[in-house]
Amino acid sequence: MAAALSSSNHCCSKSPAYSSSSSSSIGFNQSLKNVQFSVISRKKLGSKNVSLQSKCTPLSNAILMQDGALPTKVPTTSETPLKKSKEVLSPITSPEENKAPIISDVNNSKSTVSITVVGASGDLAKKKIFPALFALYYEDCLPEHFTIFGYARSKMSDAELRDMVSRTLTCRIDKRENCGEKMEQFLQRCFYHSGQYDSEDNFTELNKKLKEHEGGRIANRLFYLSIPPNIFVAAVKCASRSASASNGWTRVIVEKPFGRDSESSAALTTSLKQYLEEDQIFRIDHYLGKELVENLSVLRFSNLIFEPLWSRQYIRNVQLIFSEDFGTEGRGGYFDHYGIIRDIMQNHLLQILALFAMETPVSLDAEDIRNEKVKVLRSMKPIRADDVVIGQYKSDTRGGVSYPGYTDDTTVPKNSLTPTFAAAALFIDNARWDGVPFLMKAGKALHNKTAEIRVQFRHVPGNLYNRNFGTDLDRATNELVIRVQPDEAIYLKINNKVPGLGMRLDRSNLNLLYKARYSKEIPDAYERLLLDAVEGERRLFIRSDELDAAWKLFTPVLKELEENKIIPEYYPYGSRGPVGAHYLAARYNVKWGDLGVDE
Numbered sequence: 001m002a003a004a005l006s007s008s009n010h011c012c013s014k015s016p017a018y019s020s021s022s023s024s025s026i027g028f029n030q031s032l033k034n035v036q037f038s039v040i041s042r043k044k045l046g047s048k049n050v051s052l053q054s055k056c057t058p059l060s061n062a063i064l065m066q067d068g069a070l071p072t073k074v075p076t077t078s079e080t081p082l083k084k085s086k087e088v089l090s091p092i093t094s095p096e097e098n099k100a101p102i103i104s105d106v107n108n109s110k111s112t113v114s115i116t117v118v119g120a121s122g123d124l125a126k127k128k129i130f131p132a133l134f135a136l137y138y139e140d141c142l143p144e145h146f147t148i149f150g151y152a153r154s155k156m157s158d159a160e161l162r163d164m165v166s167r168t169l170t171c172r173i174d175k176r177e178n179c180g181e182k183m184e185q186f187l188q189r190c191f192y193h194s195g196q197y198d199s200e201d202n203f204t205e206l207n208k209k210l211k212e213h214e215g216g217r218i219a220n221r222l223f224y225l226s227i228p229p230n231i232f233v234a235a236v237k238c239a240s241r242s243a244s245a246s247n248g249w250t251r252v253i254v255e256k257p258f259g260r261d262s263e264s265s266a267a268l269t270t271s272l273k274q275y276l277e278e279d280q281i282f283r284i285d286h287y288l289g290k291e292l293v294e295n296l297s298v299l300r301f302s303n304l305i306f307e308p309l310w311s312r313q314y315i316r317n318v319q320l321i322f323s324e325d326f327g328t329e330g331r332g333g334y335f336d337h338y339g340i341i342r343d344i345m346q347n348h349l350l351q352i353l354a355l356f357a358m359e360t361p362v363s364l365d366a367e368d369i370r371n372e373k374v375k376v377l378r379s380m381k382p383i384r385a386d387d388v389v390i391g392q393y394k395s396d397t398r399g400g401v402s403y404p405g406y407t408d409d410t411t412v413p414k415n416s417l418t419p420t421f422a423a424a425a426l427f428i429d430n431a432r433w434d435g436v437p438f439l440m441k442a443g444k445a446l447h448n449k450t451a452e453i454r455v456q457f458r459h460v461p462g463n464l465y466n467r468n469f470g471t472d473l474d475r476a477t478n479e480l481v482i483r484v485q486p487d488e489a490i491y492l493k494i495n496n497k498v499p500g501l502g503m504r505l506d507r508s509n510l511n512l513l514y515k516a517r518y519s520k521e522i523p524d525a526y527e528r529l530l531l532d533a534v535e536g537e538r539r540l541f542i543r544s545d546e547l548d549a550a551w552k553l554f555t556p557v558l559k560e561l562e563e564n565k566i567i568p569e570y571y572p573y574g575s576r577g578p579v580g581a582h583y584l585a586a587r588y589n590v591k592w593g594d595l596g597v598d599e
């Protein structure tokens, strides 16, 4: 099998400092003739493609900007290390076709990217994928030549797809200029093909249409599987056999759930690998695309003040908290088969934990980061069933409004024991984290919607100010809060002297509230992830060994809970969840930080 080489870092910019200023008009649609696109120049140095800096720049090219300003110099090649990424064509492509390695540069006018959203009629496609693609287009972050195809069984014309998509597109709050015009241009690049997910003939028809749009360019293809998991493999088989790129790269984004335990996950990986190489599979965990999760490594590794504290020596416990103030409305059928541990903990919270706890990677290269994450996952102690508390929400009436219980959903069996809430204590068995509880808590239908990381530090030794702290020393310890959403923020709770002649201390926050500090709207996680997939940047996607390690950790405890039919603790819709979570934390001398008086 021959390998195609792809530059992994396409970028684009309007910034004069970074753009080669060459513009071109796009060719295939009359109405788009006058649209100008900035095309970035690339230096080719030996075998390395070096792309210049832009607002769409991935991590490997990151440079420090002061006060949110655009950088003012073009980074030199040594500042922008760019790993040549090796793309493997779909195994199904004949060896003859693959003889010559191909440089498939997504921002090259001789190449094009076709993005096919498989399951385009569905919820995720409408809610997240098309809006993210539009945002990337609006920001000029998509390659010069691209086409988007929706694929699903529903019968729709191109015009109907555009109409459906147009209803969910939004303009950035801070950028409304030309937005309507841009939407129209974007929609003209969206097309639809109706087909079955398990029909090679239907994918062959799609292939024909894609080819027409690709117009003889080097054709790179990205398939986004936004469909229920039971049809992933059939769709991959057909896409790979009948619609993979013949002279560019083929990549497939796979949405979770990636199985429901170690066995089914391994079986899914094995099946996918019949048709795809690991390099072609982009397993998405959209929490990795969230701004504050991306910032975790920056915070820790680029600030001297944090890294020395990042261990059992100074950190008492770490809390990973997810809560939603709505139930499983509309998704009960899916949810009942998975439950909150699989839906949130095994993936989103565990990924954050791995990023939080990993050792310094050798570089910012995807493999180096993922190697460190997987080491954390493999160092974790098995989760004990009595270190897990589960709950399920029940109906409640407040202020004359009644809220349904989980089992009131008609798609959920009346006797379901599926947890909609869970709290767990996890431990990493390595020198850095020995004995430090990592407490996770995730729930639906709670009193608020939030996702945050709380780091509680040890008590200050000695008793210089103990008298001023009062009896509750926990309340006086430092706590670093990374609020992933909403109102993204990083704040550090410190003790401070209340101004005045006396000596009274209070707790204050050193607060980096994003909306006060940065005027730019924070991109949706799906924007970042889609851009990375187009660019072949894998660091935010889950490698198969990470996935195996994550399932290895959770499968035994899930089995134990399910086989023993453990009854969840019922909590009222809109409450703070089961009290069992407090007892669990108390077992480790911990108080949940989100429930304190000064959250």
Ligand SMILES: NC(=O)C1=CN([C@@H]2O[C@H](COP(=O)(O)OP(=O)(O)OC[C@H]3O[C@@H](n4cnc5c(N)ncnc54)[C@H](OP(=O)(O)O)[C@@H]3O)[C@@H](O)[C@H]2O)C=CC1
Pocket: 119, 120, 121, 122, 123, 124, 125, 152, 153, 154, 197, 225, 226, 227, 228, 229, 231, 255, 256, 257, 334
């Ligand atoms: N929605 C969300 O917020 C999230 C979703 N996900 C994951 O993303 C993927 C897509 O999610 P979502 O859009 O909600 O899914 P949907 O249930 O909306 O399904 C997407 C499309 O797949 C087709 N489809 C649905 N059920 C079947 C079936 N039984 N057999 C064949 N085709 C079917 C339908 O298209 P048609 O009938 O036209 O073929 C549907 O429009 C799933 O894997 C989900 O777990 C992950 C995170 C969040």
Ligand SMILES: O=C1O[C@H](COP(=O)(O)O)[C@@H](O)[C@H](O)[C@H]1O
Pocket: 286, 324, 343, 451
């Ligand atoms: O993956 C999932 O995530 C959503 C929450 O995502 P967010 O970005 O809105 O925080 C959750 O509602 C869903 O159950 C789960 O499958």
